[in-house]
Amino acid sequence: MHYLQQIGFVLLAAIATWMFAKKIGGIRRNILLGKDENLNDQPAKRWRNLLLLALGQKKMFKNPLVAVMHLVIYAGFIIINLEVLEIVLDGIFGTHRLFAPVLGSLYNWLINGFEFLAVGVILVCVVFLARRNIIRLKRFISRDLDGWPRSDANYILFTEIVLMSLFLTMNAVDQTLQLRGNEHYHQTGAFLFSHLLTPLFNGMSDGTLVAIERTAWWLHIAGIFAFLNYLPYSKHLHILLAFPNAYYTRLEPQGKMKNMPAVQNEVLYAMQPETAPADAAPPAHFGAKDIFELSWKNLLDAYSCTECGRCTAACPANITGKKLSPRKIMMSTRDRMEDVGANIDLNKAFVADSKTLLHDYISVEELRACTTCNACVEACPVSISPLEIILELRRSLIMEESNAPQEWNGTFSNIENNFAPWKFSPDDRDRWAVELNA
Template sequence: MQIVQQVLFALCFAGAVWFFSKKVKEIRRNIFLGVDENLTDNPSVRWKNMLLLAFGQKKMFKNPLVAVMHLVVYVGFVIINIEVLEIVLDGLLGTHRLFFPLLGSFYSFLINSFEVLALLVLVACVIFLVRRNMLKLKRFLSNDLNGWPRSDANNILLTEIVLMGLFLLMNATDRALQLNGADHYHDTGNFVISGLFASSLAGLSETTLVAIERSAWWLHILGILAFLNYLPWSKHLHILLAFPNAWYARLTNTGEMTNMTSVQNEVKYMMQPELAPTDATPPSKFGAKDVFDLSWKSLLDAYSCTECGRCSAACPANTTGKLLSPRKIMMSTRDRLEEVGRNINANKEFVADNKTLLNDYITVEELRACTTCNACVEECPVSINPLSIILELRRSLIMEDSNAPGEWNAMFSNVENNFAPWKFSPDERDKWAEEMK
């Protein structure tokens, strides 16, 4: 019977790792469909960003109470699942609490620490569920989250509550079996949280306790393996991608926009024709129309988005009722990228589907509403930059499709003819000074 359980566990574990790896490879491929961009300069600054923003969650602490709860959930869930190593080895080797003989009293300290964290995680998740579904916070009521995104957030919180509950139930029945002197259940000492219920469970028969303990053990590890494979389909992929996303963040000053060299050269050659090379080739396209035209970093941003809505809450266009939502920009980019990925999976290469990110997923009205104020970039806790996507799409809209409001076209015409946004001849530019004494 024991060997059957070991084989079954090995199959479940290997299958979960294989499916997870397969999806991760697809996501990596999708990200690198984007345009190459070198973001490896200043490694010391990048390591600092990763530690402060991804691990330390620096920006979250603008709201200290929420930040502490989020940190508890994140750190607690990661640290508690260190025990997964023991569970995996127990499952493969047919042992029970493999590390206890090796660690002795320190093992009890670890498990008790895990239990305190498990309780804190459980309480924090309940509070987050209440905030999302009962307190009616504006950024959680947005139409951006209608359908799957809203369910996704609740699913994760409920899953974490169930997993923490199973962890405590497993320990409580384990401790009850220890108190009853059951074979193979080492006396680890009392557990600080689950031990409160162990004495009341000790009155159950050994067969019942073993059945409960084994069921909780299996459901706990299978739940973790299922959670692992749910992550790549969920916004909670940021648990993994927040770290590389913070490390590869652009280090330019806030508000500094990336100009197209080809456009800069056109202006320079217009001002100084003698500098124009005789063999210059025009750029193939301006800006981005689809995900293939965006930087790979922008595509990594899309997969790293937590859908927390802090960007949209800070966006002045969104606040004043305009259609633009930076969160929706990131979600739409990810949706399009996933669709492109499915296309490649089905056809071995991308086959034109008569869709583009611009127009089919993100509208002209959304792009025109952006004031380029960088509030969304400043607010994002994991260094996502919705503005870079907006600017590239807007460049394509204007420079490729000649689609701009009349007021913008008038300004463009003035810049082209007068080298300034105003309708004055360059020869008259200093005329105002003649009237000064």
């Protein structure tokens, strides 16, 4: 019977790990559908960004109270998972609290630390549920989150409460069996919080307690495996992708827009044909109409989005009632990637589906509302840039489709004819100075 449990655990772990690896492989493939881009310069700065932005959550501390609560959940997720290593090894080898004899008194300190974090996670999750569903902060009731995204956040918070409760229950029953001297439950010292729950189990038989402890153990580890496989379908994928996204964040000053060499070369060759290489070919496209023309970093941004809405809350266009929501830009880009990925899975290669990111997922109205102020980039806690995607789509809209408001077309015409946005010829541009000296 004991070996059957070990075999069952190994099968469960293997299936869960395989499913997770397969989905993560699909996400990696989807990200690499974007254009290649080298972001490996200045590694020291990049490691610093990873430590400060992803691990230290530097930007979150613009709101210290929320930052501390988020840090409790984050630390709980990272540190308590060290305890999961022991559970996995116990499941494989059929042992119980494998590390206790090795670590001695340190083991009790570790478990008490885990319990402190577990209680903290439960309390913070309750607060976050209240913020979303009772207080209903504006950025959490936006139409961007209608349907699955809003439910997703609640599912995660409930799941974390259940997993931490199972962890405490498992420890409380374990503690009760230790106090009774059960041969399979060795003394580890008192557990700080779960010890307070032991009176609930005092009237039960050893057999009942063992059944409860084993059930909590199995549900806890099975829940973690389920959470692992839910993660790639959830906004909480940022738990993993925040690290590479912070490392590969752009190091240029915010607000610096990337030049389009294709446009620059076209103008240069038109003005000075002799500079054009013999094999010069016109660019395939200007800007981006679909995910294939975006950079892989733009696509990594979309998968890293936490859907927290800080970008949209800071967006002046959104604040004044415009349709633009930077959060929705990222969510729509991710939706397009998922649809393209499903297309590839079905057909072994992408088959044109008559859809594009521009128009079918993100509208012209959204793109035109952007003021390129960079407020969304500054507000994002994991260094995502919705602005880059907006600019690339808007460039395609204008350069490929000649689709621009009349006011913009007037400006473009003036720049083309007068070399300035104003409707004055170059010869008349300094006339104001002559009149000033008259």
